[in-house]
Amino acid sequence: MSNHSDPKHSGDSHEHLKVTAAAKRENPDPSEGNQQLPPSLLLIFALIIGFAGVYFGIYHGGFDGAVFNEGDSTPALFSDRKPGAGSGDVAAVEQTLVEQGKAVYANCQPCHQASGLGIAGQFPPLVGVDYVVGSEKRLIAILLKGLGGPITVNGAAYNGAMPPWEKALSDKKIAAVASYVRATWGNAAPEITPEKVAAAKKEFADRSAPWTEAELKAMPADAKIEGAAAAAPSPAGAPPQPAPAAGAPATASAAVDLDAGKAQYMAICVACHQPTGMGLPPVFPPLVNSEYVKGNPERMAAIILSGVMGPITVDGKPYNNMMPAQGAVLTDTKISQVASFVRATFGGGAGPVTVEDVKSARAKYGSRATGWTEAELKAFPEKN
Numbered sequence: 001m002s003n004h005s006d007p008k009h010s011g012d013s014h015e016h017l018k019v020t021a022a023a024k025r026e027n028p029d030p031s032e033g034n035q036q037l038p039p040s041l042l043l044i045f046a047l048i049i050g051f052a053g054v055y056f057g058i059y060h061g062g063f064d065g066a067v068f069n070e071g072d073s074t075p076a077l078f079s080d081r082k083p084g085a086g087s088g089d090v091a092a093v094e095q096t097l098v099e100q101g102k103a104v105y106a107n108c109q110p111c112h113q114a115s116g117l118g119i120a121g122q123f124p125p126l127v128g129v130d131y132v133v134g135s136e137k138r139l140i141a142i143l144l145k146g147l148g149g150p151i152t153v154n155g156a157a158y159n160g161a162m163p164p165w166e167k168a169l170s171d172k173k174i175a176a177v178a179s180y181v182r183a184t185w186g187n188a189a190p191e192i193t194p195e196k197v198a199a200a201k202k203e204f205a206d207r208s209a210p211w212t213e214a215e216l217k218a219m220p221a222d223a224k225i226e227g228a229a230a231a232a233p234s235p236a237g238a239p240p241q242p243a244p245a246a247g248a249p250a251t252a253s254a255a256v257d258l259d260a261g262k263a264q265y266m267a268i269c270v271a272c273h274q275p276t277g278m279g280l281p282p283v284f285p286p287l288v289n290s291e292y293v294k295g296n297p298e299r300m301a302a303i304i305l306s307g308v309m310g311p312i313t314v315d316g317k318p319y320n321n322m323m324p325a326q327g328a329v330l331t332d333t334k335i336s337q338v339a340s341f342v343r344a345t346f347g348g349g350a351g352p353v354t355v356e357d358v359k360s361a362r363a364k365y366g367s368r369a370t371g372w373t374e375a376e377l378k379a380f381p382e383k384n
């Protein structure tokens, strides 16, 4: 007996057919399937997200906590627009020297740290230190020419090299950073104006070597910078630079263009040796406190021409990496410029590497295919 012959069941299925036919005439019930979003809605979302992104990109305010703090907010923080370039109230906000100095301090921070406390045994503190809050002349002297050799700061001994900033920073920036370090971390000494920096620069124009502790100690603790008042009324506003007399025969060393050298450095060397010349231990060695940067200028040229490879100890720390040769990329003039910039800035004021030094190095070692090893570099004579 099969179910098909059951009369009751067949009547049931008939009923069922009728119901489905009726249901078929109706619209389908809404279901829970995946359905495409209307393209117009997608476009609106895309526009909103795009607008928000651009808006955020422009008005992020450097993600500075003070930007959205009603109590402590500066309109100038909202954008990078220079005061005076825009219009309305935003333009009226002029930053004080100390405020400007905070940004310039980025140059000092790798060594002296955000706290101004330095690193014990390596970089002296700037907090509560007589060199910072004492004589304005001495502080500007340090910033212009750098500092080297043994020095005692707040009772602790240091023996490092602080680079000179005369060439890297404008008078205004030196004034700003000096004012900043004198007025931060509890220091409370008066600010130093750009005019005073210009006057000090003139006074120390003949000096190129970094200061020693003995020389700084010889400057009276209350030494003031003279000549600033005389510089102020100069008609152009800018104090006259000690320009070399036209036609005066330039010496070989004066002919090296350190600004061009800085540009090379910022284009090539900076990726590894960093803007501070401190490198990135333990991968990239520093140029500050490096015996290879000082000493024989021909060796310095040879390093840039052919690169360096293998284990090498720089400033007491071991490295084992490789520096690419630049001889094929850089002309003799450019190598002379960048080498001289590195020596003047990070080499404690070591003398320039002349184009002749580079020419001579290229003639002797230009055919080298591999980088120098430590042993080979050590075998160079101290002087040429």
Ligand code: HEC
Pocket: 105, 107, 108, 109, 110, 111, 112, 122, 123, 124, 125, 126, 129, 131, 132, 139, 142, 143, 147, 148, 149, 150, 151, 153, 158, 159, 160, 161, 162, 163, 165, 177, 178, 181, 276, 278, 288
């Ligand atoms: C490459 C690291 C380095 C950088 C960058 C650097 N300094 Fe120094 N600074 C030193 C070292 C090292 C000394 C101590 C030198 C010595 O031992 O003879 C020093 C000493 C000083 C001193 C005198 C000693 C003291 O502790 O007060 C002052 C002031 C100073 N630095 C300020 C600055 C300022 C301002 C900047 C930024 C414009 C700066 N330094 C950038 C390394 C650095």
Ligand code: HEC
Pocket: 265, 268, 269, 270, 271, 272, 273, 283, 284, 285, 286, 287, 290, 291, 292, 293, 300, 303, 304, 308, 309, 310, 311, 312, 314, 319, 320, 321, 322, 323, 324, 326, 338, 339, 342
């Ligand atoms: C790609 C990264 C890189 C670039 C770019 C670079 N260097 Fe180097 N440099 C190194 C490394 C790595 C070493 C150490 C090699 C080793 O471990 O044997 C070194 C070593 C040196 C040394 C000898 C050791 C020391 O620290 O004093 C000097 C000097 C030097 N480089 C100068 C320069 C100059 C100047 C430039 C730009 C023209 C430059 N370097 C570009 C990575 C680089």
